[in-house]
Amino acid sequence: MRKGCPQPFKKSKRGNKRQAKEVVESDESDEEVTFPQTPGGGMSYLSSPPAYRGGTNIPSSPPFSPFTPFTPSYGPDLSVEDVENEMDYADAQEKIEEDENEGQEEEGEYLAMEGNDGGPGEEEEEDGEDLFGEGMEEDYKRIEALDRYDERDLDDNTEYTEMGPGERARVEARLRRRDMEEGRFTGKSRLPAAFLQGMDEEGWDEYGLDLDRLGRRRRRTTGDKSIHMSLLDGTIDVDDEERVLTIEDLRDIKGESVGTWISEPGPRQAIARDFRNFLLTFVDEKGSSVYGERIRKLGEINGESLEVYYPHLAMAKPLLGYFLANAPREMLAIMDDLAMDAVLTVFPDYARIRPEIHVRISGLPTTTSIRDLRQIQLNTMVRVSGVVSRRTGVFPQLKYVKFDCGKCGAVLGPFYQDNQTEIKIGACTNCQSKGPFTVNSENTVYRNYQKITLQETPGSVPPGRLPRHREVILLWDLIDKAKPGEEIEVTGIYCYSYDASLNARQGFPVFTTVIEANHILKKSDEFSAFKMTEEDRKQIRTLSRSKDLEKRIIKSMAPSIYGHNDIKTALALCLFGGVSKNVGGKLRTRGDINVLMLGDPGTAKSQFLKYIEQTAHRAVFTTGQGASAVGLTAGVRKDPVTREWTLEGGALVLADRGVCMIDEFDKMNDADRTSIHEAMEQQSISISKAGIVASLNARCSVIAAANPIGGRYKPSLTFSQNVNLTEPILSRFDVLCVVRDSVDPIRDELLGRFVVESHICSHPDSSPASGSANSTSTAVGSDVELIPQNLLKKYIMYARENITPKIHQVDSDKISHLYAELRRESLMTGSIPITVRHIESIVRLSEARARMHLRDFVRADDIDVAIRVTLNSFISAQKFSVYKALKRSFSKYLSSHSDHNELLYMLLCRLVQDKVTLYQYKNGISAFPAQVNIPLEDLENLAAASHIYDLKNFLTSNFLSSHDFTVDLAERAIYKHFQNN
Known part of the structure; x- marks a missing residue:
């Protein structure tokens, strides 16, 4: 076996002679020559000797020879024992280095001699060398310094059978394990350290292959x-x-x-x-x-x-x-x-x-206004908020596209299509032609694409400026995430896109900017039922078990407004709503409750609407003077992108499954007001324009506020005579609330004190315990604990989505007798007409109260509360001459299961008012007493007329002391103190 490793072929004659000599000697001695291997296990063509470059006699690699960087090469006669007893690697390496040094010295001398000869050496250097030309014998002369062989580990006299692929793989596995163990225990590895990482028993197959590494x-x-x-x-x-x-x-x-x-x-x-x-x-x-x-x-x-x-x-x-x-x-x-x-x-x-x-x-930390977006924010992530003003349809957009070659029919691709560049094919990879190429629609992958227009919210627009807008691109599951009219928050990539029409119009290069949406958050989602946490549900269940739940909810409705408990009760029931019925999928009965407030100016009608806008999960606010029939219902317009006629919903459509508030309802035109008749009863809007015949849902409650004719309500006239509204529109309101600005010294004093204390508590520098809407506090002038507005909002949303109460075992005779009496009184007094809709109103109000308490069935007390609200609505709409008579005739319905403390307080205030009026008759109209004494016997007589006989709880409650009343049970008298007299 020759010492030294196979060297790559050089241009020097000495190197060529030496390597050619090795080829000849190896052929004569039948010894196997080792050449560098390729990663596939075979011999590299570039590193093979010239004798084998013909391709016919190249030694073949074994059938199974997976590549590892340290795979040794063995001859067919090499056994496992011979391999394991091979010469020491360090000694062999030293001898190899010595031989290489000697060979390099002789080679340098030969090159120097060749270079001095002149022409031939330079010629061969430029044109290459012919190994088998003239002087070939010189390359095969014996060189003593190189032609030395080591006789150790050579066995020329013994014959061995040829090793099969399986046996060879097992031998290589044993050698690899040996190298690994020697390096691990002795610190002297036969392999470079980089090859030893991860060589353990796990992850190696039976042949020693590291499958994880491969x-x-x-x-x-x-x-x-x-x-x-x-x-x-x-x-x-x-x-x-x-x-x-x-x-x-x-x-x-x-x-x-x-x-x-x-x-x-x-x-x-x-x-x-x-x-x-x-x-x-x-x-x-x-x-x-x-x-x-x-x-x-x-x-x-x-x-x-x-x-x-x-x-x-x-x-x-x-x-x-x-x-x-x-x-x-x-x-x-x-x-x-x-x-x-x-x-x-x-x-x-x-x-x-x-x-x-x-x-x-x-949750991106910073929110940027739409009008503050600049070029420095291009290709970065931004967070903007606004109102969706327009939404396109859903279009397919290319994602992965394939092309068909028009000449050879080959399918090219797939190519990923992004939003920045257009895919263009230069040449076919199969036939090298330049087309034409057509899109292969069967194998092309599309994705959904939609564009919405996001406009600045009205409250964020600077005075005197027009609201700005940006186009937002929606992909994947963000499609139809937001509807027109919804206030949303968009987190996305602020990028640019080429717009040819914009460049043609401007005359110089301008890019249009868009926002590629990544996340959309609707303001209403924060309080939706599926966003509620388990802690929120626990608070809701705890709140529903409160004994004074109804009183707390009513007091929490617009707590900054004093009094008007009848209006607050009607608005609370309106927010909870009844249950809609759909008989066989054909006849649909509405479950939403409509409320109309009519009264003198300055009685907080608009403030009620604004509070409902902040409390309802979905609310749309509009005014009668600024709203038209199209703005309330729906309109048809041409889409600027697709040039098609599209429907755009109005306020009632945008408020679907929510609340629509209309202020200054009496200022609307008769034609515009007539357009909402269908929406208020059938809760749908039918439209037939520009070839579009459609019906839009308008399943919402309508809360309207109106001023009487002449500015002030006249008690001597009926309700219909005080307002410029027709009977068809009045009959569609379930509850009519009349707000009168009457002069009452006691009430006026309490109202003034309430307003002053409310302003003090609402000051920004006041303590957190002051009566803000979002803090759990006690209402000014009341001992009832308020419900935080956020919790009340979640409570209402939870009740609407999860509670559907049923009417079960109710007193139907009671409702039928009440309806008959109301019809008779309506004809006699000539006030608002009573129709079958009022019976349905009683049912809806009773279902709303059951929802308020999170009950699955309507009880008798729910029916009584609904009847009381309906009767108060009917009686308050009468002339003053029949007002008291109707109240006496329907007293059995009004006092049943009512709040006795409220009723007793009203009776007590009536006695105080009579005393003050008598004092002013005696001492002049400008005189005012410092204190009024009310005998307890007078209050007991009035309470007995209303079927109230137990006054103990009322006299011992904090309700009287909070209103400057003092009770002396020993003297059996009640004292009212007036301040600042």
């Missing part, structure tokens, strides 16, 4: 697209340390921009590793995995979006948060792949349901 190398050779797969299953590639970057390496941005740096393979792998670690390790304060739970819920609902809270990412991985804000497109591509693989680890077959998972970023 799999990782296969992934590296196929590209970096699936580089996150090794991170997800924990097999992080540690072989190529130059490509696995740490966080410190990522901070050193080496590209032209952050996006360029992220697109490189090394940073992509490091970002994928860190994001995977974030998904697996981020926990809440209870120690439970936040995103593990979200992935589980995602699989339960077959969702497509995984929501990532940006403050979580910025807190756990600040560098990833920086990259995401400045290069969102590249980061989201990596995060989407990792999210899909994370879902597949929990749900292996999820790809059959959703081919892709998209990461949605919520």
Whole structure:
């Protein structure tokens, strides 16, 4: 066996002679010559001797010879024992180095002699060498310094059988294990240290192949697209340390921009590793995995979006948060792949349901106004809010496109189509022709595409400016996420797109800017039932068990407005609403409650509407003077993008399943007011214009406020005579509330004190315990604890979505007798007409009260409250001459199961008013007593007339003391003190 390793062929004659001589000697002695191997296990053509470049006598590689960097080559006569007893590697290496040094010295002398000869040497150097030409014998002269053989480990006299592929593989496996063990226990390895990483018993097959390492190398050779797969299953590639970057390496941005740096393979792998670690390790304060739970819920609902809270990412991985804000497109591509693989680890077959998972970023710290967007924010992630003013249809958009060659018919692709550039094919890869190319529609993959127009909210527009807008692109499951009229918050990528029409109009290059939406949050979603936490549901159930629940809800309705308990009760029942019925899918009966408030100016009618707008889960506010029939119902207009006629819903359509508030209802034109008749009863809007015949849903409650004719309500006239409204529109309102600004010294004093205290408590510098709408406090002038507005909003939403009470075993005779009496009194007094709609109103009001208490069945007390509200609505609409007579005749319905404290307080105030009036008759109209004494016997007589006989709870409650009343049971008298007299 010749000492030394096979050398690559050189241009020197000495090197050519030596290597050609090796070929000849090896052919004569039948010894096998070892040549460098290719990764496939065979011999490299470029490194093979010239004698074998003909291709006919090249030694073939074994049938099964997987490549490893340390695979040795053996002859067919080499046994396992011979291989294990081979010469010491260190000694052989020293001898090889000595021989190489001697060979290089002689070779240098020969080259010097050849160079001095002149022409021939230079000629051969330029034109190449002919190894088998003249002087070939000189190349095969014996050289004593090189032609020395070591006789150890040579056995020329013994014959061995040829080794099969299986036996050879086992031998190689034993040799690899031997090399590994020697390096592990002695510290002297036969292999380079880089080859020993990960060589243990696990992950090796029966032939000694490291399957995990081969799999990782296969992934590296196929590209970096699936580089996150090794991170997800924990097999992080540690072989190529130059490509696995740490966080410190990522901070050193080496590209032209952050996006360029992220697109490189090394940073992509490091970002994928860190994001995977974030998904697996981020926990809440209870120690439970936040995103593990979200992935589980995602699989339960077959969702497509995984929501990532940006403050979580910025807190756990600040560098990833920086990259995401400045290069969102590249980061989201990596995060989407990792999210899909994370879902597949929990749900292996999820790809059959959703081919892709998209990461949605919520909670971006800064909110930018639409009018403040500038070029510095291009290609970054922004968060804007506004109102959806227009929405297009859903169109297919190319995602992966394939082309057919028109000449050879070959299918080219797929090519990924992004929003920036258009795919153009230069030449066919099959026939090299330049087309034509047509889109293969069968194999092309599309995705849904929609565009909405986001306009600034009216409250955020500076005075005297027009609201600005931006186009927002919706993809995947964001389609139809928002409807026109909804106030939303969009988090997305602020980017530009080419617009040819804009350039032609401007005359110089201008790009239009759009926002590619990544996450959409509707303002109403914050309080929707499916967004409620378990803590919210627990608070709602606890609140429903309160004994004074109804009183707390009524007092919490517009707590900054004093009195008007009848209006607050009607509005509270309106917010909860009744149950709609759909008989056989053909006849639909509305369940929403309509309320009309009519009264003198300055009685807080508009303030009631504004509070309802903030409390209802979905509300639309409009005014009668600024609303037309089209603005309230629906209109037809031509879409500027598709040039098609489209429907645009008005206020009633936008308020579907919500509340529509109309202020200054009496200022509407008769034609405009007539257009809402269908919406208020059938809760639909039919339209037939421009070839469009459609019906839109308007399932909403209507709360309207109107002023009487002449500005003030006249008690001597009926309700219909005080307002310019027709009977058809009046009969569609379930409750009519008359608000009168009457002079009452006691009430006026309490009202003035209430307003002053309310302003003091509402001052920004006041203590947090003051009566703000969002704090749990006691109402001014009342001992009832208020419900926070946010909790009340969630309570109403929960009741509307989860509670559908049924009418069961009610006193139907009571309702029928009441209806007959109301019809008779209506004809006699000539007031508002009583129709069958009022019976349905009683049913809806009773269902709303059952919903208020989260009950599944309507009880008798619910019917009594509904009757009382209906009667108060009917009696308040009468002339003053018949007002008291009707109240006496219907007293059995009004006092039944009512709040005795409120009724007793009204009776007490009547006695005080009589005393004050008598005092002014005696001492002059400007005189006012400092104190009024009311005998307890007088109050007991009035209470007995109303069938109230127990006054103990009323006299001992805090209600009287809070209204400056003092009770002296020993003297059996009640004292009213007036201040500032």
